[in-house]
Amino acid sequence: MQFEILGNTESVSKQNNQLIIKTAEAIARVWVYSPTVVRVNISKNFNTADESFAVIQKPENEFSIEESGSEIKVRTDALELRIQKSSLRFSFYTADGKELSRDDERFGVNWQGSRVINYRKLYPDEKFIGLGEKTGDLNRRGSSYVNWNSDVPLHGITSDPLYETFPFFIGIHSGLTYGLFLDNTHKTYFDFGATTDNQMSWFGADDGDINYYFFGAQSVAEIIKDYTWLTGRMEMPPMWSLGYQQCRWSYMSAQEILDIAQTFRDHNIPADVMYCDIDYMDGFKIFTWNNETFPDPKSFIDKLKSMGFRLVTIVDPGIKVEQGYKQYDEGVAKGYFATYPNGENYVGEVWPGRCHFPDFFREDVRKWWGESFTALTDPGVEGFWNDMNEPAAWGQNIPWMVKFGDKFMPEVRNVYGMEMARATYDGTKKISGRRPFVLTRAAYSGTQRYSAVWTGDNSAYDAHMLLGQRMVNALGITGMSMVGVDIGGFTGDPTPELMVRWNSLGVYIPMFRNHAMKGMKMREPWRFGEDNEQIMRKDIEWRYRLLPYLYSSFYQSHTTGLPVSRTLAIEYTFDDTVYNDSYQNQFMFGDSLLICPVISTESSVYAYLPKGEWYRLGSDEKYEGGKDHQVDAPLGNLPVFVKAGGILPLQSIIQYTDEKTDGILEVNVWNGSEPNTFVYYEDDGSSYDYEKGSYHKRTITFDPYTRQIIFSAAEGSYSSKFEQIKLVLHGFGSEAKVQEHLIDYSNQEIEIDY
Numbered sequence: 109m110q111f112e113i114l115g116n117t118e119s120v121s122k123q124n125n126q127l128i129i130k131t132a133e134a135i136a137r138v139w140v141y142s143p144t145v146v147r148v149n150i151s152k153n154f155n156t157a158d159e160s161f162a163v164i165q166k167p168e169n170e171f172s173i174e175e176s177g178s179e180i181k182v183r184t185d186a187l188e189l190r191i192q193k194s195s196l197r198f199s200f201y202t203a204d205g206k207e208l209s210r211d212d213e214r215f216g217v218n219w220q221g222s223r224v225i226n227y228r229k230l231y232p233d234e235k236f237i238g239l240g241e242k243t244g245d246l247n248r249r250g251s252s253y254v255n256w257n258s259d260v261p262l263h264g265i266t267s268d269p270l271y272e273t274f275p276f277f278i279g280i281h282s283g284l285t286y287g288l289f290l291d292n293t294h295k296t297y298f299d300f301g302a303t304t305d306n307q308m309s310w311f312g313a314d315d316g317d318i319n320y321y322f323f324g325a326q327s328v329a330e331i332i333k334d335y336t337w338l339t340g341r342m343e344m345p346p347m348w349s350l351g352y353q354q355c356r357w358s359y360m361s362a363q364e365i366l367d368i369a370q371t372f373r374d375h376n377i378p379a380d381v382m383y384c385d386i387d388y389m390d391g392f393k394i395f396t397w398n399n400e401t402f403p404d405p406k407s408f409i410d411k412l413k414s415m416g417f418r419l420v421t422i423v424d425p426g427i428k429v430e431q432g433y434k435q436y437d438e439g440v441a442k443g444y445f446a447t448y449p450n451g452e453n454y455v456g457e458v459w460p461g462r463c464h465f466p467d468f469f470r471e472d473v474r475k476w477w478g479e480s481f482t483a484l485t486d487p488g489v490e491g492f493w494n495d496m497n498e499p500a501a502w503g504q505n506i507p508w509m510v511k512f513g514d515k516f517m518p519e520v521r522n523v524y525g526m527e528m529a530r531a532t533y534d535g536t537k538k539i540s541g542r543r544p545f546v547l548t549r550a551a552y553s554g555t556q557r558y559s560a561v562w563t564g565d566n567s568a569y570d571a572h573m574l575l576g577q578r579m580v581n582a583l584g585i586t587g588m589s590m591v592g593v594d595i596g597g598f599t600g601d602p603t604p605e606l607m608v609r610w611n612s613l614g615v616y617i618p619m620f621r622n623h624a625m626k627g628m629k630m631r632e633p634w635r636f637g638e639d640n641e642q643i644m645r646k647d648i649e650w651r652y653r654l655l656p657y658l659y660s661s662f663y664q665s666h667t668t669g670l671p672v673s674r675t676l677a678i679e680y681t682f683d684d685t686v687y688n689d690s691y692q693n694q695f696m697f698g699d700s701l702l703i704c705p706v707i708s709t710e711s712s713v714y715a716y717l718p719k720g721e722w723y724r725l726g727s728d729e730k731y732e733g734g735k736d737h738q739v740d741a742p743l744g745n746l747p748v749f750v751k752a753g754g755i756l757p758l759q760s761i762i763q764y765t766d767e768k769t770d771g772i773l774e775v776n777v778w779n780g781s782e783p784n785t786f787v788y789y790e791d792d793g794s795s796y797d798y799e800k801g802s803y804h805k806r807t808i809t810f811d812p813y814t815r816q817i818i819f820s821a822a823e824g825s826y827s828s829k830f831e832q833i834k835l836v837l838h839g840f841g842s843e844a845k846v847q848e849h850l851i852d853y854s855n856q857e858i859e860i861d862y
């Protein structure tokens with residue numbers, strides 16, 4: 109194996125928007141994307157087309173450099189990149205000269221065979237967050253990870269790699285923040301001080317370039333905003349996808365699904381979504397229906413719709429090798445599948461048996477795939493679950509010499525799932541003209557533009573529930589806000605206590621889906637005895653009450669990239685306690701709610717409340733922040749705290765998201781010493797009209813100085829579905845003039861003195 113270290117600068121030039129530095133080993137290029145986003149690419153392969161699956165922005169046209177004998181400086185309003193010429197090393201500073209991140213002096217960038225690694229300085233107090241769906245702690249310091257999208261059923265709480273690749277992390281040290289996105293689709297490696305002398309961290313890839321985007325904004329939220337500016341933000345989700353979702357692998361017939369749906373209604377447990385896992389198909393052939401067990405898909409789905417349910421069906425990439433099967437015949441005739449090097453279609457075994465795999469990297473293949481969805485959309489399917497797209501095949505090891513066009517598998521494996529989700533999203537959006545709901549298991553940075561993700565085949569035990577929450581929160585850092593876990597745990601049977609606990613937590617998980625593996629005990633909310641059903645009903649009802657708050661929080665994700673479920677490290681970055689093992693699972697749900705997950709065997713918990721004042725939701729008991737508190741956590745009462753000044757718009761309980769409410773928007777405000785604002789957002793919840801101004805948006809302000817609550821005049825052409833506002837004040841004491849106040853809804857500014 110050949111080892112080489114990036115050596116001395118031989119030439120420097122500047123062409124329009126790129127700085128080009130040549131050494132004997134490689135060529136380094138620098139672009140400025142914005143004052144806080146700078147890209148560095150170090151490549152041995154000078155002719156590679158400059159493509160990215162993730163990035164949707166272009167660099168700015170111009171920037172100036174300053175060159176001296178030993179150094180080149182690139183300056184933006186926010187950043188300074190100092191490039192040492194010999195040996196070629198890159199160091200980033202804030203505009204006022206604070207060191208953010210730099211190459212390790214000794215190793216810098218180097219090649220170990222085709223593998224390329226960038227060693228960087230590790231700061232004594234440095235913490236790392238991000239990387240998306242990864243096991244381990246909130247603070248990833250001391251851990252190392254591999255990105256190689258893999259189907260890992262039965263994964264434990266330390267398994268790695270898993271299904272998704274988000275090569276983006278945020279470093280936190282010396283009161284500073286920076287972000288780094290390694291946009292390389294090969295197998296990638298991140299080591300946050302796990303294997304070195306505690307002075308180096310490193311990242312790298314099996315092949316390709318060191319190709320990173322450096323983010324220099326000075327807050328975690330701003331870095332997330334920049335990262336999602338670069339790689340895109342989610343669209344507004346369909347409102348129905350925010351309701352309760354019921355799934356199971358082994359609902360075996362249309363009748364069984366209708367019976368389950370009806371039982372939700374009979375038990376008055378709100379729900380919006382039923383799923384068909386693989387058993388709806390004819391021999392697991394994608395885009396087919398089993399005509400014995402699902403004899404009339406249209407009338408089945410019509411019946412679900414008449415009960416207020418939507419249907420999501422699963423699709424896997426593997427197309428069964430079987431003559432006479434439409435997708436097989438068409439794919440073979442047109443050459444749409446991955447191949448062996450000799451051009452024959454590659455065969456791997458999955459659910460249907462021997463399969464070919466569509467080459468989703470081709471536009472014509474994506475179009476064909478997208479158009480095939482009419483088999484599902486014609487009868488009325490509205491959500492599309494993309495599974496097994498790592499891609500997975502029995503035995504796991506798809507040979508590396510399988511080809512997608514001119515690319516071998518290792519180069520594109522990590523983006524296969526994303527491109528399948530993209531084809532699904534583009535196709536189904538085109539067919540219906542409405543917002544499709546797409547859910548994918550495999551993903552790469554940028555997937556938020558097309559799809560929700562879930563964390564794969566988790567297990568029914570407490571540590572997995574907590575891990576799942578950390579994954580949801582870490583995915584939020586990497587741009588994925590619409591995220592779920594299998595509530596209850598896919599593998600194994602949850603105890604009733606675990607089921608109830610996980611369901612309570614599910615209220616605060618952006619995608620709220622109960623799912624179980626075939627062979628597990630049934631796990632719908634009524635299967636655990638009446639008392640537990642009562643708690644689960646109450647919790648699910650609360651989720652529906654929260655919808656105005658939740659939908660507005662998704663609007664925040666759509667416009668700023670800030671996730672709905674937020675690790676405390678986003679807002680309380682420099683409070684070391686939030687990274688503590690005991691508190692790292694806590695998170696904010698939207699701007700105002702802090703959630704403390706509780707395991708099934710405990711009935712009280714230590715909650716750490718960051719600086720400020722907090723109220724326990726439900727009792728309004730007040731707590732001082734900046735310390736931990738032991739709080740009661742009986743099975744029916746998950747500890748949730750509202751930040752002082754918090755604004756929480758609620759609606760009445762409904763059984764599904766399309767059902768009419770009582771017409772009252774209940775705006776709850778908790779007293780505090782600082783002003784606070786909340787952007788309230790509504791639209792029709794299903795079309796793209798909001799992109800043309802058909803939305804309803806207003807800022808709600810709580811101002812303790814003027815003792816007022818102000819609703820700004822409404823913006824947008826959409827009329828609110830509410831007819832009245834009920835203002836409910838918490839913690840204002842008896843001197844407040846109003847505690848509850850009912851007013852007619854109006855689009856004008858509304859001021860209420862308290």
Ligand code: GLC
Pocket residue numbers: 261356357385386422495496549564565624625
């Ligand atoms: C995979 C999925 C799981 C699904 C099963 C059957 O294991 O991760 O969610 O139920 O396949 O389709």
